Amino acid sequence: MKLIAANKRANHDYLISQKFDAGIVLTGSEVKSLRQNTGSIKESYIQEKNGELWLTNCFIKKYLSSNDPKNNPTRERKLLITKKELNKVKGAVKKEGFSIIPINLFFNQKGLAKLTFGLGKGKKKFDKREHEKTKDWNKKKLRLLKNS
Secondary structure: OEEEEEOOHHHHHEEEEEEEEEEEOOOHHHHHHHHOOOEEOOOOEEEEEOOEEEEEOOEEOOOOOOOOOOOOOOOOEEEEOOHHHHHHHHHHHHHHOOEEEEEEEEEOOOOOEEEEEEEEEEOOHHHHHHHHHHHHHHHHHHHHHHHO
């Protein structure tokens, strides 16, 4: 697995309960550009339209040797998941108020571009502080156990 881009703020801003892997519909020049690690999912999000999931605002830089005149680096890209997973995601978004957050963009062992996304609920400010405290305490605990 070759990691292309990661959304580092996802675990900080959201409490992610479930993760899914999905394929992405890309053009040839976009795949070549991603092989050079020129993608970003920092400000991207996933929305549901007409029974399909779409990755919006994902930036993939124009491939230098490409002759595509109408290249849009932040166009919407369709996500490919099974119908069972799609129904699970749509149900969680509508009934339980979850958000769909992109986490990682990577190439799998077969060389296909995949996106890991999760279902999460937004953290409040006090939740973020509590998470930082427990993380710091676990680090200190490991240091104390290692030194003694």
